[in-house]
Amino acid sequence: MSMGLWVQYLVVGLLVLASLLYALRKLAPQLTSRWLATASIRLNQPQRAGWVRALGRRLQPAQASGHCGDGCDTCGSCGPKPPASANQAMPLEFRPRRR
Numbered sequence: 001m002s003m004g005l006w007v008q009y010l011v012v013g014l015l016v017l018a019s020l021l022y023a024l025r026k027l028a029p030q031l032t033s034r035w036l037a038t039a040s041i042r043l044n045q046p047q048r049a050g051w052v053r054a055l056g057r058r059l060q061p062a063q064a065s066g067h068c069g070d071g072c073d074t075c076g077s078c079g080p081k082p083p084a085s086a087n088q089a090m091p092l093e094f095r096p097r098r099r
Helices: 003-027 029-043 050-059
Strands: none
Touching (some): 003 029, 029 050
């Protein structure tokens, strides 16, 4: 196999890995936050080199700020809200078909 083919495989593999990590961050934010926290704790040990500790501090996930945009969901108010009352009727809307 030629060197160009190996480089191509490497680039495609890195793109697939990056897209997998992006999808995990979007679909499972709590899981990836736990993974980042674990990696950060392991890298930020006093006996590690300075650049490894800096990487560990950089990987540390942001703390929950109490805003609805941070995704912590500790208060339960960030999700979809139920209707005002279960007995309240919702009006029907009829629209003509598109052709």
